[in-house]
Amino acid sequence: QGLGELPLESTRKKLRKLSQAKNEQAKFLETLMGPLKIFEETANRVGPDFLSELFFKQDLLSYIDNIHRDWIWGDKENETSIELIKKTLGGHDVFEKTLVLGSGASRLAFDFHQAGLSQKTEAIDINPLLLVSAKEYLFGKGLKLYDFPIAPLGQENSLILNKFKKNSKDEHKEGLSFLLADATELPHPDQSVDCVMTPWLVDILPHGAETLMKEIYRVLKPGGSWLFFGPLGFTHQRAAHHYSIEELEELSKLAGFSKEGANEEVMAYMDNPHSQHARKENTYCRLFKKVGEFKVPIVAPVQGHEWLENSDRAIPLSEEMMVMRETHKVYATFLSLVDGHTPLKGLAKKIAPTWGLSEEQALESLRRFFSRISKDL
Numbered sequence: 001q002g003l004g005e006l007p008l009e010s011t012r013k014k015l016r017k018l019s020q021a022k023n024e025q026a027k028f029l030e031t032l033m034g035p036l037k038i039f040e041e042t043a044n045r046v047g048p049d050f051l052s053e054l055f056f057k058q059d060l061l062s063y064i065d066n067i068h069r070d071w072i073w074g075d076k077e078n079e080t081s082i083e084l085i086k087k088t089l090g091g092h093d094v095f096e097k098t099l100v101l102g103s104g105a106s107r108l109a110f111d112f113h114q115a116g117l118s119q120k121t122e123a124i125d126i127n128p129l130l131l132v133s134a135k136e137y138l139f140g141k142g143l144k145l146y147d148f149p150i151a152p153l154g155q156e157n158s159l160i161l162n163k164f165k166k167n168s169k170d171e172h173k174e175g176l177s178f179l180l181a182d183a184t185e186l187p188h189p190d191q192s193v194d195c196v197m198t199p200w201l202v203d204i205l206p207h208g209a210e211t212l213m214k215e216i217y218r219v220l221k222p223g224g225s226w227l228f229f230g231p232l233g234f235t236h237q238r239a240a241h242h243y244s245i246e247e248l249e250e251l252s253k254l255a256g257f258s259k260e261g262a263n264e265e266v267m268a269y270m271d272n273p274h275s276q277h278a279r280k281e282n283t284y285c286r287l288f289k290k291v292g293e294f295k296v297p298i299v300a301p302v303q304g305h306e307w308l309e310n311s312d313r314a315i316p317l318s319e320e321m322m323v324m325r326e327t328h329k330v331y332a333t334f335l336s337l338v339d340g341h342t343p344l345k346g347l348a349k350k351i352a353p354t355w356g357l358s359e360e361q362a363l364e365s366l367r368r369f370f371s372r373i374s375k376d377l
Contacts, residue, residue, distance in 0.1 A: 014155055018148075021159045025146045032132055032143055033060075060129050063104055065270060067133045068147045070107030072162045073273055080267045081199070081283075082111040085229060088261040088285040089117065092225075095195040099124055099219065101183035101212075102201030106134035108229075109197075113176045118195060120175045124183060131178045137164045138172050149275035157274040184211050188219045196220060200230035202248070208241035209248065210296045213255040217294045226257060226288040231281040245284050252288050254296045261287035334369050344370075 006012050069077065085108075095118040100109035103123035113121035125131050136143045147160040181187060183201065196216045202209050216226050234242035243251065249259055264284045271278040307313040315321075337347045348363035355362065 010155065014158055018159060021146045021148075021161070028144055028146075029060075029129070032136065033129065060127065062127060063130060064145075065147070065272070067105045067130065067145060067164075068162055069270055069272070070105035070134070071137055071164055072147070074107070074271075077268055077271065078107050078111060080265065081108055081229070082115060084263055084265055084267075084283065084285045085112065085197075085227065086115065086117075088227070088263045088287050090261060092117075092287075094119060095225070096120065097193045098122070098195040098197060099186070099188070099193050100197045100199065101186075101216075102126075102198060102204075103131075103134075103178075104200070105130045106178065108199050110134070110138065110170070110172065110176065112197065114173060116173075118175075120177075122177050122179055124179045124181050124186070126180070126182050128180050131180055133164075135178050137166060138170065138176075142166065147272070147274065149272050149277070151276040153274055153276055160274055184215050186215055186219055190218055191221045191224075193219050194221050194224045195227065196224070197227040197229060202228065202230065203232050203234045204236065206236045208238070208298075209243060209251065210255070210298050213252070213257075213296065214294060214298060217256055217290060220290045222290060224290045225260070226252075226290070228284065228286040228288065231283055233281075245286075249286070251296065252286075254294075256290055256292040256294045257288035258291045259286060260289050261285075331369065334366060 006015075068074075094116060097120040098112065098118035100106070100112065100121060100123050103109045103125050104127070106123040106125075109121055109123035112118060123131065123134065133143060133145070142163065142165045144161060144163050147162055149157055149160075152158040179187075183198070184205070184207070196219065198212065198216070202212060205212060220226065228248070232243060232245060232248065245264075252259065262285070264282060266280050267283050269279050269281040307315050333351070334347070337350060342350075344363060344366050345359075347366055348359050351357070351366075352359045352362040355365075357365070
Protein backbone atom coordinates (compact mmCIF):
# COMPACT_ATOMS: atom_id res chain seq x y z
CA GLN A 1 0.00 0.00 0.00
CA GLY A 2 1.20 3.51 -0.84
CA LEU A 3 4.09 2.31 -3.03
CA GLY A 4 3.17 4.92 -5.61
CA GLU A 5 4.05 7.64 -3.10
CA LEU A 6 7.67 6.47 -2.86
CA PRO A 7 10.18 8.50 -4.91
CA LEU A 8 12.45 5.63 -6.01
CA GLU A 9 11.47 2.85 -8.37
CA SER A 10 14.25 0.70 -6.88
CA THR A 11 12.59 1.01 -3.45
CA ARG A 12 9.21 0.05 -4.88
CA LYS A 13 10.79 -2.94 -6.62
CA LYS A 14 12.53 -4.05 -3.41
CA LEU A 15 9.35 -3.80 -1.35
CA ARG A 16 7.36 -5.78 -3.92
CA LYS A 17 9.98 -8.53 -3.80
CA LEU A 18 9.99 -8.51 0.01
CA SER A 19 6.20 -8.73 0.12
CA GLN A 20 6.16 -11.65 -2.30
CA ALA A 21 8.96 -13.41 -0.42
CA LYS A 22 7.23 -13.04 2.94
CA ASN A 23 4.01 -14.46 1.51
CA GLU A 24 6.00 -17.41 0.17
CA GLN A 25 7.76 -17.76 3.52
CA ALA A 26 4.39 -18.05 5.25
CA LYS A 27 3.51 -20.94 2.92
CA PHE A 28 6.88 -22.61 3.52
CA LEU A 29 6.34 -22.40 7.27
CA GLU A 30 2.77 -23.67 7.05
CA THR A 31 3.95 -26.74 5.12
CA LEU A 32 6.90 -27.29 7.43
CA MET A 33 4.79 -27.06 10.57
CA GLY A 34 1.92 -29.12 9.18
CA PRO A 35 2.81 -32.31 11.11
CA LEU A 36 2.51 -30.39 14.37
CA LYS A 37 -1.24 -30.01 13.87
CA ILE A 38 -1.53 -33.44 15.50
CA PHE A 39 0.45 -32.13 18.46
CA GLU A 40 -1.78 -29.05 18.71
CA GLU A 41 -4.95 -31.16 18.70
CA THR A 42 -3.50 -33.39 21.43
CA ALA A 43 -2.44 -30.39 23.48
CA ASN A 44 -5.90 -28.86 23.24
CA ARG A 45 -7.41 -32.07 24.56
CA VAL A 46 -5.00 -31.99 27.49
CA GLY A 47 -5.88 -28.39 28.28
CA PRO A 48 -6.27 -25.10 26.41
CA ASP A 49 -3.43 -23.44 28.33
CA PHE A 50 -0.83 -26.07 27.45
CA LEU A 51 0.55 -24.41 24.32
CA SER A 52 0.59 -20.93 25.80
CA GLU A 53 2.48 -22.26 28.83
CA LEU A 54 4.94 -24.11 26.60
CA PHE A 55 5.79 -21.23 24.31
CA PHE A 56 5.57 -18.20 26.62
CA LYS A 57 9.37 -17.76 26.62
CA GLN A 58 9.71 -17.05 22.89
CA ASP A 59 7.64 -16.93 19.74
CA LEU A 60 7.83 -19.34 16.83
CA LEU A 61 10.11 -17.16 14.71
CA SER A 62 12.57 -16.39 17.48
CA TYR A 63 16.00 -17.55 16.30
CA ILE A 64 14.83 -18.40 12.77
CA ASP A 65 18.14 -16.90 11.57
CA ASN A 66 19.91 -19.72 13.40
CA ILE A 67 18.48 -22.23 10.93
CA HIS A 68 20.39 -20.49 8.14
CA ARG A 69 23.52 -20.15 10.28
CA ASP A 70 23.49 -23.81 11.31
CA TRP A 71 22.94 -25.38 7.91
CA ILE A 72 23.82 -22.84 5.19
CA TRP A 73 26.49 -20.24 5.87
CA GLY A 74 27.83 -20.81 9.41
CA ASP A 75 30.46 -23.50 8.84
CA LYS A 76 33.27 -21.47 10.42
CA GLU A 77 31.23 -20.71 13.56
CA ASN A 78 30.08 -24.31 13.82
CA GLU A 79 33.60 -25.72 13.41
CA THR A 80 34.99 -23.33 16.04
CA SER A 81 32.28 -24.40 18.49
CA ILE A 82 32.81 -28.15 18.20
CA GLU A 83 36.60 -27.79 18.33
CA LEU A 84 36.36 -25.76 21.55
CA ILE A 85 34.19 -28.50 23.08
CA LYS A 86 36.61 -31.24 21.99
CA LYS A 87 39.50 -29.30 23.48
CA THR A 88 37.67 -28.98 26.81
CA LEU A 89 36.71 -32.66 26.91
CA GLY A 90 40.26 -33.75 26.18
CA GLY A 91 40.45 -37.52 26.06
CA HIS A 92 37.12 -38.05 27.83
CA ASP A 93 35.40 -41.39 27.26
CA VAL A 94 32.44 -41.50 24.86
CA PHE A 95 29.21 -40.62 26.63
CA GLU A 96 26.44 -43.21 26.55
CA LYS A 97 23.65 -40.60 26.29
CA THR A 98 23.77 -36.81 25.99
CA LEU A 99 20.94 -34.29 26.28
CA VAL A 100 21.57 -31.01 24.42
CA LEU A 101 19.28 -28.47 26.08
CA GLY A 102 18.30 -25.44 24.03
CA SER A 103 19.69 -27.10 20.92
CA GLY A 104 17.97 -24.62 18.58
CA ALA A 105 18.43 -25.65 14.95
CA SER A 106 20.65 -28.40 16.38
CA ARG A 107 23.84 -28.12 14.34
CA LEU A 108 26.04 -28.30 17.45
CA ALA A 109 24.13 -31.34 18.71
CA PHE A 110 24.62 -32.93 15.29
CA ASP A 111 28.36 -32.13 15.19
CA PHE A 112 28.78 -33.45 18.75
CA HIS A 113 27.12 -36.71 17.77
CA GLN A 114 28.96 -37.02 14.45
CA ALA A 115 32.29 -36.53 16.22
CA GLY A 116 31.59 -39.75 18.12
CA LEU A 117 31.44 -38.03 21.49
CA SER A 118 28.13 -39.66 22.42
CA GLN A 119 26.45 -42.93 21.47
CA LYS A 120 22.98 -41.38 21.78
CA THR A 121 22.32 -37.65 21.49
CA GLU A 122 18.96 -35.99 22.10
CA ALA A 123 18.52 -32.43 20.80
CA ILE A 124 15.95 -30.65 23.00
CA ASP A 125 14.34 -27.26 22.46
CA ILE A 126 11.08 -25.48 23.28
CA ASN A 127 10.75 -24.01 19.77
CA PRO A 128 9.19 -26.54 17.36
CA LEU A 129 10.20 -24.66 14.20
CA LEU A 130 13.90 -25.05 14.95
CA LEU A 131 13.62 -28.77 15.69
CA VAL A 132 11.35 -29.53 12.74
CA SER A 133 13.70 -27.67 10.39
CA ALA A 134 16.71 -29.65 11.59
CA LYS A 135 14.80 -32.92 11.38
CA GLU A 136 13.55 -32.14 7.87
CA TYR A 137 17.06 -31.24 6.72
CA LEU A 138 18.73 -34.32 8.18
CA PHE A 139 16.03 -36.97 7.85
CA GLY A 140 13.52 -35.54 5.35
CA LYS A 141 13.52 -34.20 1.81
CA GLY A 142 14.98 -30.81 2.69
CA LEU A 143 13.28 -27.43 2.92
CA LYS A 144 13.25 -23.89 1.55
CA LEU A 145 13.34 -20.73 3.65
CA TYR A 146 14.06 -17.09 2.94
CA ASP A 147 16.83 -15.36 4.86
CA PHE A 148 16.03 -11.68 5.54
CA PRO A 149 19.27 -10.06 6.85
CA ILE A 150 18.68 -7.22 9.33
CA ALA A 151 21.20 -4.97 7.59
CA PRO A 152 21.64 -6.37 4.07
CA LEU A 153 24.83 -5.75 2.10
CA GLY A 154 23.17 -3.98 -0.77
CA GLN A 155 19.71 -4.35 -2.23
CA GLU A 156 20.44 -7.71 -3.82
CA ASN A 157 20.99 -9.17 -0.32
CA SER A 158 17.71 -7.97 1.20
CA LEU A 159 16.30 -11.45 0.73
CA ILE A 160 18.03 -14.76 0.01
CA LEU A 161 16.15 -17.96 -0.81
CA ASN A 162 18.07 -20.82 0.78
CA LYS A 163 17.40 -24.37 -0.32
CA PHE A 164 18.40 -26.78 2.42
CA LYS A 165 19.61 -29.95 0.73
CA LYS A 166 21.68 -32.32 2.83
CA ASN A 167 25.34 -32.58 1.84
CA SER A 168 27.17 -35.88 1.86
CA LYS A 169 29.22 -34.62 4.84
CA ASP A 170 25.97 -34.33 6.80
CA GLU A 171 25.03 -38.00 6.53
CA HIS A 172 24.01 -38.73 10.09
CA LYS A 173 25.03 -41.53 12.38
CA GLU A 174 22.33 -43.50 14.15
CA GLY A 175 21.42 -42.39 17.64
CA LEU A 176 20.52 -38.72 17.06
CA SER A 177 16.96 -37.74 18.02
CA PHE A 178 14.87 -34.63 18.70
CA LEU A 179 12.55 -33.75 21.56
CA LEU A 180 10.24 -30.77 22.04
CA ALA A 181 10.46 -29.88 25.74
CA ASP A 182 11.23 -27.19 28.30
CA ALA A 183 14.84 -27.46 29.50
CA THR A 184 13.74 -26.77 33.07
CA GLU A 185 10.98 -29.43 33.09
CA LEU A 186 12.44 -32.44 31.32
CA PRO A 187 10.42 -35.67 30.97
CA HIS A 188 13.49 -37.82 31.73
CA PRO A 189 13.75 -39.93 34.89
CA ASP A 190 16.14 -39.01 37.70
CA GLN A 191 19.78 -40.03 37.16
CA SER A 192 19.12 -41.32 33.65
CA VAL A 193 21.82 -39.71 31.48
CA ASP A 194 25.58 -39.26 31.77
CA CYS A 195 25.98 -35.93 29.94
CA VAL A 196 23.99 -32.71 29.59
CA MET A 197 25.16 -29.89 27.30
CA THR A 198 23.72 -26.35 27.50
CA PRO A 199 24.86 -24.31 24.46
CA TRP A 200 24.01 -20.60 24.43
CA LEU A 201 21.22 -21.21 26.94
CA VAL A 202 21.90 -20.23 30.57
CA ASP A 203 21.76 -16.46 30.00
CA ILE A 204 18.61 -16.36 27.85
CA LEU A 205 16.26 -18.15 30.25
CA PRO A 206 13.78 -15.93 32.15
CA HIS A 207 14.87 -17.23 35.57
CA GLY A 208 18.08 -17.74 37.48
CA ALA A 209 20.66 -20.34 36.46
CA GLU A 210 19.84 -22.20 39.68
CA THR A 211 16.59 -23.56 38.25
CA LEU A 212 18.35 -25.00 35.21
CA MET A 213 21.18 -26.39 37.32
CA LYS A 214 18.70 -28.19 39.55
CA GLU A 215 17.14 -29.94 36.55
CA ILE A 216 20.55 -30.84 35.12
CA TYR A 217 21.58 -32.24 38.49
CA ARG A 218 18.34 -34.27 38.69
CA VAL A 219 18.72 -36.08 35.35
CA LEU A 220 22.48 -36.70 35.58
CA LYS A 221 23.83 -39.94 36.95
CA PRO A 222 26.33 -39.65 39.81
CA GLY A 223 29.64 -38.69 38.19
CA GLY A 224 27.78 -37.41 35.12
CA SER A 225 29.02 -34.43 33.12
CA TRP A 226 27.55 -31.00 32.48
CA LEU A 227 29.03 -29.17 29.48
CA PHE A 228 28.37 -25.44 29.73
CA PHE A 229 28.99 -23.64 26.42
CA GLY A 230 28.38 -20.04 25.39
CA PRO A 231 28.67 -16.44 26.58
CA LEU A 232 27.14 -14.86 29.68
CA GLY A 233 25.11 -11.90 28.45
CA PHE A 234 22.15 -11.87 30.82
CA THR A 235 19.20 -9.58 30.06
CA HIS A 236 16.01 -11.37 31.16
CA GLN A 237 16.72 -12.16 34.79
CA ARG A 238 16.97 -10.07 37.92
CA ALA A 239 20.28 -8.23 38.28
CA ALA A 240 21.27 -10.58 41.10
CA HIS A 241 21.22 -13.44 38.60
CA HIS A 242 23.48 -11.77 36.03
CA TYR A 243 26.38 -14.07 36.81
CA SER A 244 29.97 -13.66 35.68
CA ILE A 245 31.87 -16.83 34.77
CA GLU A 246 33.51 -16.75 38.22
CA GLU A 247 30.11 -16.57 39.93
CA LEU A 248 28.75 -19.36 37.73
CA GLU A 249 31.67 -21.59 38.70
CA GLU A 250 31.18 -20.77 42.38
CA LEU A 251 27.47 -21.50 42.06
CA SER A 252 28.21 -24.81 40.37
CA LYS A 253 30.11 -25.94 43.49
CA LEU A 254 27.01 -25.27 45.61
CA ALA A 255 25.03 -27.24 43.04
CA GLY A 256 27.21 -30.30 43.61
CA PHE A 257 29.52 -29.95 40.59
CA SER A 258 33.31 -29.89 40.33
CA LYS A 259 35.10 -28.15 37.45
CA GLU A 260 37.00 -30.66 35.32
CA GLY A 261 37.87 -28.62 32.25
CA ALA A 262 37.90 -24.97 31.15
CA ASN A 263 38.52 -23.13 27.88
CA GLU A 264 37.26 -19.96 26.23
CA GLU A 265 37.60 -18.22 22.91
CA VAL A 266 36.45 -15.02 21.23
CA MET A 267 34.48 -16.23 18.22
CA ALA A 268 32.23 -14.86 15.52
CA TYR A 269 28.50 -15.10 16.12
CA MET A 270 25.82 -14.89 13.41
CA ASP A 271 28.33 -13.64 10.83
CA ASN A 272 25.89 -13.68 7.92
CA PRO A 273 27.82 -13.07 4.65
CA HIS A 274 24.80 -11.17 3.26
CA SER A 275 24.57 -8.76 6.20
CA GLN A 276 26.48 -5.75 7.47
CA HIS A 277 25.83 -7.02 11.00
CA ALA A 278 28.15 -9.41 12.79
CA ARG A 279 29.42 -9.65 16.31
CA LYS A 280 31.94 -11.48 18.41
CA GLU A 281 31.22 -13.32 21.61
CA ASN A 282 33.59 -14.34 24.37
CA THR A 283 32.50 -17.96 24.49
CA TYR A 284 33.15 -20.08 27.57
CA CYS A 285 33.36 -23.84 27.64
CA ARG A 286 33.31 -25.56 31.01
CA LEU A 287 33.16 -29.24 31.89
CA PHE A 288 31.55 -29.89 35.27
CA LYS A 289 31.10 -33.26 36.98
CA LYS A 290 28.29 -34.18 39.40
CA VAL A 291 30.09 -35.17 42.59
CA GLY A 292 28.17 -33.79 45.58
CA GLU A 293 24.79 -32.66 46.86
CA PHE A 294 22.66 -29.87 45.40
CA LYS A 295 22.64 -27.07 48.02
CA VAL A 296 21.43 -24.04 46.08
CA PRO A 297 18.24 -22.25 47.19
CA ILE A 298 15.85 -21.74 44.30
CA VAL A 299 14.47 -18.21 43.99
CA ALA A 300 11.12 -17.73 42.27
CA PRO A 301 11.59 -16.69 38.61
CA VAL A 302 10.27 -13.14 39.00
CA GLN A 303 11.92 -10.25 37.25
CA GLY A 304 13.14 -7.86 39.80
CA HIS A 305 10.48 -6.26 42.05
CA GLU A 306 9.72 -7.29 45.63
CA TRP A 307 6.03 -6.49 45.18
CA LEU A 308 5.91 -9.07 42.37
CA GLU A 309 7.46 -11.72 44.59
CA ASN A 310 5.31 -10.82 47.61
CA SER A 311 1.71 -10.14 46.55
CA ASP A 312 0.96 -8.59 49.98
CA ARG A 313 3.38 -5.70 49.41
CA ALA A 314 2.07 -2.37 48.11
CA ILE A 315 2.90 -1.42 44.53
CA PRO A 316 4.99 1.78 44.79
CA LEU A 317 3.65 4.79 42.92
CA SER A 318 6.98 5.79 41.41
CA GLU A 319 7.59 8.66 39.03
CA GLU A 320 8.08 6.13 36.23
CA MET A 321 4.75 4.50 37.08
CA MET A 322 2.97 7.88 36.96
CA VAL A 323 4.51 8.76 33.59
CA MET A 324 3.51 5.37 32.21
CA ARG A 325 -0.05 5.81 33.54
CA GLU A 326 -0.48 9.22 31.91
CA THR A 327 1.09 8.02 28.67
CA HIS A 328 -1.32 5.12 28.42
CA LYS A 329 -4.24 7.43 29.11
CA VAL A 330 -3.23 9.37 26.01
CA TYR A 331 -2.92 6.18 23.99
CA ALA A 332 -6.32 4.98 25.21
CA THR A 333 -7.85 8.31 24.18
CA PHE A 334 -6.38 8.03 20.68
CA LEU A 335 -7.67 4.49 20.25
CA SER A 336 -11.13 5.30 21.62
CA LEU A 337 -11.63 7.89 18.85
CA VAL A 338 -11.27 5.32 16.09
CA ASP A 339 -14.77 4.60 14.78
CA GLY A 340 -14.09 3.13 11.35
CA HIS A 341 -15.22 6.27 9.53
CA THR A 342 -13.16 9.26 10.70
CA PRO A 343 -9.79 10.02 9.00
CA LEU A 344 -6.68 11.20 10.85
CA LYS A 345 -7.50 14.83 10.12
CA GLY A 346 -10.89 14.38 11.77
CA LEU A 347 -9.32 12.85 14.87
CA ALA A 348 -6.78 15.67 15.03
CA LYS A 349 -9.57 18.24 14.93
CA LYS A 350 -11.29 16.51 17.86
CA ILE A 351 -8.29 16.26 20.16
CA ALA A 352 -6.51 19.54 19.37
CA PRO A 353 -8.60 21.75 21.74
CA THR A 354 -8.46 19.18 24.56
CA TRP A 355 -4.68 18.91 24.48
CA GLY A 356 -3.97 22.57 23.74
CA LEU A 357 -2.45 21.75 20.35
CA SER A 358 -2.85 23.14 16.88
CA GLU A 359 -4.52 20.76 14.46
CA GLU A 360 -1.16 20.29 12.71
CA GLN A 361 0.52 19.33 16.00
CA ALA A 362 -2.31 16.96 16.89
CA LEU A 363 -2.12 15.36 13.43
CA GLU A 364 1.63 14.80 13.81
CA SER A 365 1.13 13.24 17.26
CA LEU A 366 -1.48 10.89 15.88
CA ARG A 367 0.74 9.95 12.95
CA ARG A 368 3.64 9.09 15.27
CA PHE A 369 1.40 7.04 17.57
CA PHE A 370 -0.28 4.99 14.85
CA SER A 371 3.04 4.50 13.03
CA ARG A 372 4.45 2.87 16.17
CA ILE A 373 1.56 0.45 16.56
CA SER A 374 0.81 -0.15 12.87
CA LYS A 375 2.80 -3.41 12.78
CA ASP A 376 0.36 -4.84 15.35
CA LEU A 377 -2.79 -3.77 13.51
